[in-house]
Amino acid sequence: MNQPEERCLVNSTLDIISGKWKMMILFQLMSESTLRFSELKKRIPGITQRVLTKQLRELEQEDIIERRIYPEIPPRVEYSVTEYGRTLQPILTLLHEWGESHLIRKGQRDSVEPEST
Amino acid sequence: MNQPEERCLVNSTLDIISGKWKMMILFQLMSESTLRFSELKKRIPGITQRVLTKQLRELEQEDIIERRIYPEIPPRVEYSVTEYGRTLQPILTLLHEWGESHLIRKGQRDSVEPEST
């Protein structure tokens, strides 16, 4: 009965977690507790520095991850998931489970494939 | 321990439900059971025919919605959510709830705003 508002809230969540590498980044940080920029880059093959930086900044802005700078030479920067970021866990779990069953279902649809003539 | 694979499954779900108007379309169809193309367009102000068509086709391809054509003059086409599409409901609920609390939290962060000097 108030769909536009609901759509907004659903979409605002989607906007925050959508991004080609954000889920990958979150999985890395959730399992490792804390990682340096270079370690993240190593664990996410294919991502460029520019894009990694951008996605990290976006997650940081929403308080999903935390960025801690150690003023050393050479510089050291460590990333970690915030307490708040961990509240996304149930969503990630559901998305994962649905994606899994969707994959299975798709496989079934492809192999059954009824003749159309 | 198998992050890349998990990321894929999470992202494949996100790919399916991400799209500027898809949530809006789903909300409309979930509450109305069945709607014609023109009715959908009326209920989603701002969307163009071209984009509405495209998003509907994408949802249809994943079996989230169904498209039923009545060969009349003038033509009539009705859209509805499939049984399978309704399995997305828990995800939408979570996304909605998280989005809501995120909005509240953001408001709090903005109003508290500690001085940095």
Next chain:
DNA sequence: CCGTATCCTAATCGATACTG
């Protein structure tokens, strides 16, 4: 080591006009 600056491509979305 951890970025930023430039430049580029591809995809998404939108505006508008036309058709069975």
Next chain:
DNA sequence: CAGTATCGATTAGGATACGG
């Protein structure tokens, strides 16, 4: 009524080079 065709704008993401 329910689309498709065409064109243009915007944005995400990538390649590469340079800087504190």
